[in-house]
Amino acid sequence: QVQLVESGGGLVQAGGSLRLSCTASGRSFSNFIMAWFLQAPGKEREFVAANSYSGTSTYYAEFVKGRFTISRDNAKNTVYLQMNSLKLEDTGVYYCAAGSNWHDKVLTTAYDVWGQGTQVTVSS
Numbered sequence: 064q065v066q067l068v069e070s071g072g073g074l075v076q077a078g079g080s081l082r083l084s085c086t087a088s089g090r091s092f093s094n095f096i097m098a099w100f101l102q103a104p105g106k107e108r109e110f111v112a113a114n115s116y117s118g119t120s121t122y123y124a125e126f127v128k129g130r131f132t133i134s135r136d137n138a139k140n141t142v143y144l145q146m147n148s149l150k151l152e153d154t155g156v157y158y159c160a161a162g163s164n165w166h167d168k169v170l171t172t173a174y175d176v177w178g179q180g181t182q183v184t185v186s187s
Contacts, residue, residue, distance in 0.1 A: 067159045068086050070086075077186065080149065092140040094163070096168060098111070099133060127146075130146065153183065158180045
């Protein structure tokens with residue numbers, strides 16, 4: 064069983080940047096598709112970005128394209144989310160997830176393991 068621990072959240076002004084990290088322990092990290100989801104206040108958890116096993120394929124939600132970058136370092140068992148040009152609507156809890164179904168990568172049901180989440184608050 065793999066465990067995921069996120070870090071890097073915090074308070075940032077609109078237009079600023081943050082980098083989230085998610086470190087995995089347990090089973091082989093490189094066997095998993097890794098993704099980030101956002102749960103904004105009062106909303107359901109939504110897909111942000113996903114990264115394939117090797118990291119060569121990535122996929123982004125429309126609302127983060129051009130602003131966020133997902134990457135992974137399999138040697139460090141870590142996936143990152145670089146968030147630039149942050150907007151007020153990017154506020155919420157960001158969750159890291161591990162799964163094995165690239166076809167359904169935007170769905171929460173495609174992921175078997177979730178981190179505890181890290182809060183990101185964007186202020187005006």
